[in-house]
Amino acid sequence: MVASFALVFSGSFAAKASGESLTLSEFQSSPGYQLLSDEASATAIFMSNAGAVQITTTSSMDISGTPASGSILELKSSKTKSQAKISNTNAGETVGTPLIGTFDGTLFYGPVSIASTTTGVINYDAAIARLNKSTATVLAMPTTAVPNPFTKYKPAWVYSAAQLDPLARLTEGFSTDSLSNVAGLLFSTVEPQANADNPSSTDYVFTASSPATGQTPPYEWVVTTTFNESHVFVSQTLRAVVVDITVNIVTELSTPASIEFAAVDKTQSVALSSLVTMGRKIAAEKSLAAKAKSLATKATALAKATRKALTVTQLKSAAKTLKLSTVALKTGVKLTAKYQGVAGSVCVTAVKGKAVTAHC
Incomplete structure (x- = not known):
C-alpha cells in the first residue's frame, strides 16, 4: 500500500532541511539521528509499561487537492x-470491507477471504463447501501460520514500536526490502526544532532522496517525527509533493487506559487445519479419477457382454482384471489414495444397472 506511492514521483523536489548529504551509514552515525534514536528508546520504555497501545497509520494521496487512493x-x-x-x-x-485480524493467545482470527491464498490451502472452493462452511466469515489458525498482510502484528511486535521507526516507513516508501538497496540514497542531517502547534514538543526533521535510475524516477521523502516533553512519540509524517501530487503517511501513537477490540464471531469461523486437510483429501480423490473411470468403463463392458444390468459382481471383476487395489462394498468397490499424508476415497457403485462414481 505505502510502497505503491513511490512509483508516482517524478520531477523536482523540495530542498533538503540541510545542505549536507549523508549516506545511510553516515546518517545512522550522525548526532541528529542519535538524538532521534534516544527519543525512540524512551518511547519504547514508555510503551513497555503501558497496559494498552494504539497505533494508526494513514496513507493518502491528493491529486490537485482532490483526495485519491490511500489506506x-x-x-x-x-x-x-x-x-x-x-x-x-x-x-x-x-x-x-476492511480486513481485520486478531491475535488472541495462541490463535489468530482473520478474514476468511485470505484463506484461498494461504499456504497449504488447495481446492479452496470445494473444500469449504464440503465442510459446510461456505457462509464462514472468519478463518482461525495458530499464530505460527499467519499469512500476509497480518504476519507481524502480534502483541510483542506492536509493543516493540517497530511501526514507529522512520527508517522502516522509508523502506516501504522506497519499495524495497532494505534501504541499502536504494541506489544513490542520500539523507540530510536531522534537524530538531520546536513543534509549531505545541512548543514543548520537538520535531525531528530530515529528508531522504534517491536519483532517477532506469525506469525509477527520482523522489524524496521529508520525514517529521514529533516527541512530547516526556520524550514519548506523538506522531510521524512522511511527505512528498510532486507538481500536483501530494503523498502523506501519518502515524500516531496513543496509550489508552483500556482498549476495545472488534468482536470476533467464532460461530462463523472455519479452521485453517480443516481447510488444509479437506483440500488434500479432495486432491487425493481427484488423483483417482482416471482409475475410477477405467473401472466403470470395464464393468459396463462386462455387463454388456452378458446382456445383463451392471451389478456389483461386474465392478469387482473389473477391479480384479485391471489389477486395482480396492475394498469391496455391498454395492460396489472403494478406491483409496493419499495426498500429502491425507487419504481420499472414491466409490464406484452399481445403481439401477449403471456405474456411479462419487467421493466416499
Missing part, C-alpha cells in the same frame, strides 16, 4: 491480544 492501518494491542484493521480508501472514503 489506513489501525493497530490495537494489550500485552496478550492484538488486532490489526486494514482499510483501503479512495477520495477520502473507505472502500470495500
Whole structure:
C-alpha cells in the first residue's frame, strides 16, 4: 500500500532541511539521528509499561487537492491480544470491507477471504463447501501460520514500536526490502526544532532522496517525527509533493487506559487445519479419477457382454482384471489414495444397472 506511492514521483523536489548529504551509514552515525534514536528508546520504555497501545497509520494521496487512493492501518494491542484493521480508501472514503485480524493467545482470527491464498490451502472452493462452511466469515489458525498482510502484528511486535521507526516507513516508501538497496540514497542531517502547534514538543526533521535510475524516477521523502516533553512519540509524517501530487503517511501513537477490540464471531469461523486437510483429501480423490473411470468403463463392458444390468459382481471383476487395489462394498468397490499424508476415497457403485462414481 505505502510502497505503491513511490512509483508516482517524478520531477523536482523540495530542498533538503540541510545542505549536507549523508549516506545511510553516515546518517545512522550522525548526532541528529542519535538524538532521534534516544527519543525512540524512551518511547519504547514508555510503551513497555503501558497496559494498552494504539497505533494508526494513514496513507493518502491528493491529486490537485482532490483526495485519491490511500489506506489506513489501525493497530490495537494489550500485552496478550492484538488486532490489526486494514482499510483501503479512495477520495477520502473507505472502500470495500476492511480486513481485520486478531491475535488472541495462541490463535489468530482473520478474514476468511485470505484463506484461498494461504499456504497449504488447495481446492479452496470445494473444500469449504464440503465442510459446510461456505457462509464462514472468519478463518482461525495458530499464530505460527499467519499469512500476509497480518504476519507481524502480534502483541510483542506492536509493543516493540517497530511501526514507529522512520527508517522502516522509508523502506516501504522506497519499495524495497532494505534501504541499502536504494541506489544513490542520500539523507540530510536531522534537524530538531520546536513543534509549531505545541512548543514543548520537538520535531525531528530530515529528508531522504534517491536519483532517477532506469525506469525509477527520482523522489524524496521529508520525514517529521514529533516527541512530547516526556520524550514519548506523538506522531510521524512522511511527505512528498510532486507538481500536483501530494503523498502523506501519518502515524500516531496513543496509550489508552483500556482498549476495545472488534468482536470476533467464532460461530462463523472455519479452521485453517480443516481447510488444509479437506483440500488434500479432495486432491487425493481427484488423483483417482482416471482409475475410477477405467473401472466403470470395464464393468459396463462386462455387463454388456452378458446382456445383463451392471451389478456389483461386474465392478469387482473389473477391479480384479485391471489389477486395482480396492475394498469391496455391498454395492460396489472403494478406491483409496493419499495426498500429502491425507487419504481420499472414491466409490464406484452399481445403481439401477449403471456405474456411479462419487467421493466416499
